Amino acid sequence: MLTHLALCSIPNPKKVLLVGGGDGGILREISRHSSVEHIDICEIDKMVIDAYKKFFPDIAVGYEDPRVHVHIRDGIAFTNSVPEGTYDVIIVDAFQPMGPIAEVLADNCFLESVAKALRPGGVLSAPADSLWHKNFVVADTIANCKKIFKGSVNYAWTTVPTYASGVIGFMLCSTEGPPVNFKHPINKLNPEKNGVAKGPPKFYNPEIHAAAFCLPSFVDKVVDPIRY
Amino acid sequence: MLTHLALCSIPNPKKVLLVGGGDGGILREISRHSSVEHIDICEIDKMVIDAYKKFFPDIAVGYEDPRVHVHIRDGIAFTNSVPEGTYDVIIVDAFQPMGPIAEVLADNCFLESVAKALRPGGVLSAPADSLWHKNFVVADTIANCKKIFKGSVNYAWTTVPTYASGVIGFMLCSTEGPPVNFKHPINKLNPEKNGVAKGPPKFYNPEIHAAAFCLPSFVDKVVDPIRY
Numbered sequence: 001m002l003t004h005l006a007l008c009s010i011p012n013p014k015k016v017l018l019v020g021g022g023d024g025g026i027l028r029e030i031s032r033h034s035s036v037e038h039i040d041i042c043e044i045d046k047m048v049i050d051a052y053k054k055f056f057p058d059i060a061v062g063y064e065d066p067r068v069h070v071h072i073r074d075g076i077a078f079t080n081s082v083p084e085g086t087y088d089v090i091i092v093d094a095f096q097p098m099g100p101i102a103e104v105l106a107d108n109c110f111l112e113s114v115a116k117a118l119r120p121g122g123v124l125s126a127p128a129d130s131l132w133h134k135n136f137v138v139a140d141t142i143a144n145c146k147k148i149f150k151g152s153v154n155y156a157w158t159t160v161p162t163y164a165s166g167v168i169g170f171m172l173c174s175t176e177g178p179p180v181n182f183k184h185p186i187n188k189l190n191p192e193k194n195g196v197a198k199g200p201p202k203f204y205n206p207e208i209h210a211a212a213f214c215l216p217s218f219v220d221k222v223v224d225p226i227r228y
Numbered sequence: 229m230l231t232h233l234a235l236c237s238i239p240n241p242k243k244v245l246l247v248g249g250g251d252g253g254i255l256r257e258i259s260r261h262s263s264v265e266h267i268d269i270c271e272i273d274k275m276v277i278d279a280y281k282k283f284f285p286d287i288a289v290g291y292e293d294p295r296v297h298v299h300i301r302d303g304i305a306f307t308n309s310v311p312e313g314t315y316d317v318i319i320v321d322a323f324q325p326m327g328p329i330a331e332v333l334a335d336n337c338f339l340e341s342v343a344k345a346l347r348p349g350g351v352l353s354a355p356a357d358s359l360w361h362k363n364f365v366v367a368d369t370i371a372n373c374k375k376i377f378k379g380s381v382n383y384a385w386t387t388v389p390t391y392a393s394g395v396i397g398f399m400l401c402s403t404e405g406p407p408v409n410f411k412h413p414i415n416k417l418n419p420e421k422n423g424v425a426k427g428p429p430k431f432y433n434p435e436i437h438a439a440a441f442c443l444p445s446f447v448d449k450v451v452d453p454i455r456y
Contacts, residue, residue, distance in 0.1 A: 214438065
């Protein structure tokens with residue numbers, strides 16, 4: 001979901017940066033997108049990559065895509081080092097060890113360097129806290145993202161039974177430029193083209209993409225207060 | 229959700245039967261529907277009702293609706309005893325103690341008496357197992373419901389963090405008669421009319437109703453195999 005919510009929302013994504021995600025699963029998902037020409041992954045811990053290649057080959061299969069370029073570096077330093085406007089999509093899958101997901105999205109310096117590294121109308125996809133999190137802390141994350149991303153800022157969610165409360169959230173943000181309507185994906189995955197993956201996605205489809213942006217009323221009031 | 233997925237899907241529901249649900253929360257939700265003229269609740273255990281009235285008044289408030297008629301009886305016997313075609317909607321919120329949700333929906337005698345108690349084009353709403361349940365046993369439930377309900381048989385889901393896997397499923401079935409399109413609710417709740425409830429629903433809205441029927445691909449393949 002983290003991958004396709006971004007890559008299916010813009011026409012012909014070509015350059016993608018993945019920060020974290022060393023297991024390779026997100027690379028495998030990016031690999032389904034035939035418009036993509038170049039994939040940078042910046043993972044700080046080489047051992048994660050080695051462990052997944054050894055013990056979880058169905059996930060680490062993402063590294064077999066020849067478009068993938070691996071950088072073993074700190075994600076913040078890497079993002080700061082690239083020329084402005086380099087990427088169509090940046091996917092962040094980096095967490096403070098055992099900390100709340102929102103912490104990465106509360107780091108304005110990092111978010112600003114992500115926004116700079118994106119082309120106008122480029123998009124960020126990042127995990128966010130569950131809508132069931134006490135006091136719905138995502139409200140702060142959304143407010144923070146709106147300061148930095150002048151295009152569109154959206155909260156989405158789906159079911160992941162292994163996460164606390166059974167829900168994971170996502171932040172989908174775009175920079176100023178061509179408008180992005182995340183709720184209505186314009187790129188459909190081609191079930192015949194799966195890159196290095198061994199078949200079509202088991203979970204993602206355009207309906208579940210659109211449904212991810214449908215929020216319970218108590219969440220919608222926080223995310224989109226103008227409607228209330 | 230269990231209530232509104234049914235009541236928002238047909239025009240002007242008038243007679244509703246609730247089997248189980250002695251806590252009163254579903255009665256409170258039915259109470260928001262001003263077209264409803266008569267609500268029967270059949271709860272086998274009076275102590276559930278008394279306990280909720282004493283300790284959880286915000287849930288048991290449903291009993292304050294004057295349209296509610298309480299029957300302390302076995303739900304199967306009660307459903308068998310009513311004339312054919314009595315109800316527009318039957319909501320089942322009865323479980324085997326600690327058993328899987330699907331067991332009630334595997335009881336064909338009960339399902340047949342539910343179908344008989346509904347008018348043509350009337351609808352059943354019942355909880356069903358999570359889509360994350362091992363081997364997705366809901367496939368059997370769906371097959372079983374399709375034998376008995378000759379209108380529309382649908383599986384829906386939403387997030388409930390206190391259920392195993394964080395997900396609860398729903399079966400929405402209609403009898404032969406005027407077709408029911410559960411996925412596009414034709415009745416919208418009026419936020420000004422809340423019956424005995426103290427404000428509009430915190431969770432339900434038309435978007436989250438439609439989203440409940442959007443299924444991950446591995447579930448959709450089982451529920452709607454003709455598409456694959």
